[in-house]
Amino acid sequence: MKALYIDCFSGISGDMMVGALIDAGASPEKIERELQKINVSGYEIKCTRVVKEGISSIKFDVILDEEHSHDHDHHHHEHTHHHDGHSHDEHDHHSHEDHHHTNDGNIHHHHDHHHEHGHGHTNHVHHHEHSHDNGHHHHDRGDSHHGHHHNSHDHSHGGHHHHHSRYADIVKLIDNSELTSRVKERSKQIFAPIAKSESKIHNMSIEDVHFHEVGAVDSIVDIIATAIALEELEIERIITSHVPLGSGEIRISHGVYPVPAPATLDMMKNVPIAPSDLPYELTTPTGAGIIVSQSDSFGTMPAMKISSIGYGAGTRNIPGRPNVLRVMVGELLEGNGNEHIVGKQETITILECHMDDMTGEAFGYTMEKLLNEGALDVYYTPISMKKNRPGTLITVLAPEHLEAKLTEILFNETTTLGVRKNTWFRSILDRKITTAETPFGQIRIKQAIRKGEVIREVPEYEDVKKAALKYGVSFQEVYNSALRTIFN
Structure with missing residues (x-):
C-alpha cells in the first residue's frame, strides 16, 4: 500500500506541504493545469528551490497580482500581523485573522533559470494578461526574504479575481469545478475542520466563516494544490509525526494572541503534539487542517520501503534549524510495526435530536431526505422521555462540511426544538466498487479491503432490487447469482 509519512519537525503550513509533495515527485505543471479548473484568478504561483540551513527544498508561493493586492489594501477587514521581536512565520489567512505582508526582495521578479530538483520538472513561465515584475504583495508566507532565488517556476492566472471568501462559497466553488x-473530496475535507474551528472561536455559523479576500485565494490554492498532489502521487495512507505548534505571541488587530492561534489549537485536539519552545508559530491553520483531515494515524515512521523524499520550505530562516517540512513516499511493509494502522481514520459530525410527536411517515421522509443530501447514515432509537412518554432519537452521521445543511433539514422536517452535535473519530476500511456479469445484467459489487486484501464482497442492494423487478424474479435469486459470479 502506498503511504506518505509527514515529518513535522519544524511544523507545517499549506505552502510547505505543497512544496514537499512537489519535491517528492508531484508535478508542478500538473498542479498548474488542475488549478485552472477552479474559478479563481488574479494570482501567480511560484515554485523555487531554496536552501534552509543546508537542506535543499522547494518553496511554493502564491503571489497576488497588483489588482488583487490593491483591492486588499482598501478592504475594511485588512489587518497587520507581526511577531514582537521576530519576523513571523508562514501564516494562513482565515476568518478575522488576516495579515498583510509586503516583500521588497527579488521574489517580486521573474526568474527564468533551469530547475534542478531532480524530478524532471522543467521551468516554465505563464503570462496571461498582466505583467508581474514588481509591486506584489506577498501573502501567507511571512515577511522574511529568501536567501536563494533560482530554479523557479512562475504561473500567472487571469487578469481579474473573484471574491470567494465565505466557507459556503468556497465549498460551492470546489463543487462547481471540473x-x-x-x-474535490480531499479539498473539502481539509477546509471543513478549519471552518468549523473558526466558527467556534468567533461564535458564528460555519457557513458564514469568512476567509478574507487575500487569505481566501492563498488558502484555496494551497489546499487544492495539496489535494491534487496527494492524488497524483496515489497516496492511500498518511502517517504523521507528533506536531510542534510553537510558542510565544502574535499581534493582530484584535490584540496580542498566544501561539498557537486559537483555531489551530482547537483543530489539534486529540492529535499528538510535540513540545516546542521556539518563539514562532510553527503550525498554521491550513497546516493543522491538512493534518487532522488527512492523517490516518500519528507516531514514528512506520516500516516502509521509501521511494522518494521531499522537503518543503517555510519562509522564516530559523538559526540552527532547517525550517522545512519533510515527507517520505513509499510502500508500507506488512507487520514490523504497522499493526497499529487499522483502517483509515476520519472525523465525522454526529447530529442528534429527539421528539415524541411525529408520525412514522414523517420519520421516513426525514430519513430519506437526509440520506439524499449526503448523510453517511441515519438511524432511529426508541427512547423514554420525560413524563414517561415514548419518543424517538434521530442520529445522523454527517461529513463535517455538511453539518449546517443537515442541521437545517432536521429543523425544517422534524418537530425538534434543538439539535445536539458532537465529533467522532472512526476507523473505516478501504472500499472499492467492481461489477459482476449475471443473467440479470451487471450488478455492482462492494468490496471491503484491509491491508490491500479484499476481505468482504457484497452485491449492491439497489442493483439487485432493480434487476429483480425488471426480470420478475425474487431478490434472493439475483443476489445469489451475483455471489456465484464473485466466487467463481
Missing part, C-alpha cells in the same frame, strides 16, 4: 471527485 476537478476530479477525489480531489
